[in-house]
Amino acid sequence: MENIQSKESGEAKRSFLRRPPKGSKRDSFVRFFKKNGAGFIFALPVTLGLLFFTAYPLLASLYYSFFESYTVIRPPEGFSLTYNLLRMFSDQEWIKAITNTGIYTLISVPMFMIFSFALALLLNIRIKGIGIYRMLIYMPCVMSAVVSGIAWRSLIDVDYGWFNRALRMLNMQPYPFLSEASTSMQTLIFVGLWSLGGPMVLWLSQLKNISAELYEAADLDGASRFRKLITITIPMCSPMIFYNLIMNIIATLQTFAAVTTLTGGTAGVENSLLFYVTKIYSSYETCITTGSMGYTCAMAWFLFVVIAILTGIIFKTSKWVFYGGD
Amino acid sequence: MDSQAILMRRRVRAKKILSHSVAHLVLIVLSLLFLIPIFYMVVTSFMGEVESGQGNFFPTEWHFENYVTALDEKFLIFFKNSVIVVGCNVIFIPLAATFTAFAFVRCKFVGQNVLFAIILSTMMIPSIVCQIPMFVIYVRIGWYNTLTPLIVPAILGGGAGNIFLARQYMRTISGSLDEAATIDGANRFDVFFRIYFPLCKPIIIYMMITTFTGVWNDITTPLLYLNNESQYTLALGIYNLFKGAPVPGKFPNVRMATGMYMLVPCAIVFFIFQRQLIDGVQMGAVKG
Numbered sequence: 001m002e003n004i005q006s007k008e009s010g011e012a013k014r015s016f017l018r019r020p021p022k023g024s025k026r027d028s029f030v031r032f033f034k035k036n037g038a039g040f041i042f043a044l045p046v047t048l049g050l051l052f053f054t055a056y057p058l059l060a061s062l063y064y065s066f067f068e069s070y071t072v073i074r075p076p077e078g079f080s081l082t083y084n085l086l087r088m089f090s091d092q093e094w095i096k097a098i099t100n101t102g103i104y105t106l107i108s109v110p111m112f113m114i115f116s117f118a119l120a121l122l123l124n125i126r127i128k129g130i131g132i133y134r135m136l137i138y139m140p141c142v143m144s145a146v147v148s149g150i151a152w153r154s155l156i157d158v159d160y161g162w163f164n165r166a167l168r169m170l171n172m173q174p175y176p177f178l179s180e181a182s183t184s185m186q187t188l189i190f191v192g193l194w195s196l197g198g199p200m201v202l203w204l205s206q207l208k209n210i211s212a213e214l215y216e217a218a219d220l221d222g223a224s225r226f227r228k229l230i231t232i233t234i235p236m237c238s239p240m241i242f243y244n245l246i247m248n249i250i251a252t253l254q255t256f257a258a259v260t261t262l263t264g265g266t267a268g269v270e271n272s273l274l275f276y277v278t279k280i281y282s283s284y285e286t287c288i289t290t291g292s293m294g295y296t297c298a299m300a301w302f303l304f305v306v307i308a309i310l311t312g313i314i315f316k317t318s319k320w321v322f323y324g325g326d
Numbered sequence: 327m328d329s330q331a332i333l334m335r336r337r338v339r340a341k342k343i344l345s346h347s348v349a350h351l352v353l354i355v356l357s358l359l360f361l362i363p364i365f366y367m368v369v370t371s372f373m374g375e376v377e378s379g380q381g382n383f384f385p386t387e388w389h390f391e392n393y394v395t396a397l398d399e400k401f402l403i404f405f406k407n408s409v410i411v412v413g414c415n416v417i418f419i420p421l422a423a424t425f426t427a428f429a430f431v432r433c434k435f436v437g438q439n440v441l442f443a444i445i446l447s448t449m450m451i452p453s454i455v456c457q458i459p460m461f462v463i464y465v466r467i468g469w470y471n472t473l474t475p476l477i478v479p480a481i482l483g484g485g486a487g488n489i490f491l492a493r494q495y496m497r498t499i500s501g502s503l504d505e506a507a508t509i510d511g512a513n514r515f516d517v518f519f520r521i522y523f524p525l526c527k528p529i530i531i532y533m534m535i536t537t538f539t540g541v542w543n544d545i546t547t548p549l550l551y552l553n554n555e556s557q558y559t560l561a562l563g564i565y566n567l568f569k570g571a572p573v574p575g576k577f578p579n580v581r582m583a584t585g586m587y588m589l590v591p592c593a594i595v596f597f598i599f600q601r602q603l604i605d606g607v608q609m610g611a612v613k614g
Contacts, residue, residue, distance in 0.1 A: 014466070017520040021545055035434070035435075036436055037435075038433045039434055041427050041431030042425060043429040044432055045426065046422075046426040046429075046482065047441070049483035052482070053456065053460065053482065054448050054451065054456055055460070055461035057455070057456035057461070060459035060462075061455050061459045123354075129350075130353075135354060135600070136361060137357055139361060139383065140364065142589065143363065144543030147543075147564075147567050147589045148363060149568075150367075150564070150568055150581055150582065151366055153379070153441055154365060154366070154581070154582075155366055157381065160364060160379055160380055160381035165383075190420075194363060198566050202607060205604070205607050205608045210610075250449075250450060254452050254453070256548055261565060265565075265569035273347075277452075277454055281454075284550075293462075297455075298458075300454060303455070304451060304452055304455050
């Protein structure tokens, strides 16, 4: 029965699609425009935007990165495929910047994901006033990098900051925070803990989407809380884990505003908080006088390639992501 | 038997009360910890100079005049610039994003899927890669040190993330509205501006809020393209005012008051639109 019906509709479709008698070239152009025109018009702004603000600068940046000297005012000079690449690997600051950024990404991405997930689990319980707790914990995320930079620089002041005053009151050694190279990175991560509210909200929205039936079934089987977390909650959240992992890695490798506002525009003691993008910025600020525009672009492209490779690897190994039944 | 059951029930209830109070305790402590930076700002902004420098936990005298001191001439200029940039972005980004989304949801054209894939993949490009050559162009066409570079890119497309959100939302609106209106003789623009754009209101509000906070707080773009104090936005102005060596300036009281001016608009927006923000996060939650 079904078969016959589908056959009939297929035939109807075919006769509908049968080409109308061939017209002139102009006719086919009119037809093409009638079919596509509206879409083209609505897609025009974004296409222009992509061409002017993404495609052109992306290619221009690649082009400049092959020149030894470029000062914006004069045309680039000294084409060389490897000059800027070799310069990067012999630049101590660049090595420091990429090490710092790598270490920070390796530690902070998994750590913040796990902490914010734990926080979301905690805030997912049914209890009176949970909405207020959620709001309060989210509150610091309302502070922008600039504002939190202002607040935190005073809060972690070695002599007069609240944290060290509290430590002294408890008869403990004051913590050096940003005043020593060895504790700077830890301080940055510590301050970052206050912005866990943002990812927490994302996790919460995902936790809400998990159907209660799954948990009820597990309860009937007498599963423990931990077992339910491992076998239901985490697999059901895996698309969000996947999405957050990629987005966090891309964003963390580009860390700039959070660190530069905390250090007040410096790279920290002994460059302990020199990040990759900070390095690009500082070389960009001086590139007109030093003619190192090509080098700056090369560093930026290197970052792009690294991000593209990492994203590719994560996508390739994304078999663990569970996309539900539909 | 009966008494035992009652005892059981009582025990269960006691256990529940205990676990709830432990949860409350943990949550209260956590909330207080998370509020430290904001509490510090509020309290310090009312202190006298010396007191704030010493890092007292509470003001002995309340100095409300810090908030007047913070509003100097420069601040007002920065504020005006921020209002212009934020205003333009808040208006144009949602408009541009829904406009573009309409092309992908209610239109058909050659290369549609390819274009959409390209738009999504631009999210992967670090913004710094494109910003440097753009700087060269802006210098050449005279946009450097003007607010234009902070506004024009937004009008063209509205950003990959917003386009994606708008498309997700628009797909949930029934296509029969479009068909009915078209039969009645409406052209594509009527269909978009009169039907789909108003129906996208929830996601438009979400985009306006996120754009507001994002642009209001943005520091990287202004840092690149603005080098003249009279053009600074509030975020950049405040950042430059207080940057320098790691040792903060002498008196944090006015600094915190200035920061409060930066913080309060975002906090107000957050409190008013909490519901919409959470709904928006859920709409954007990826499903594959």
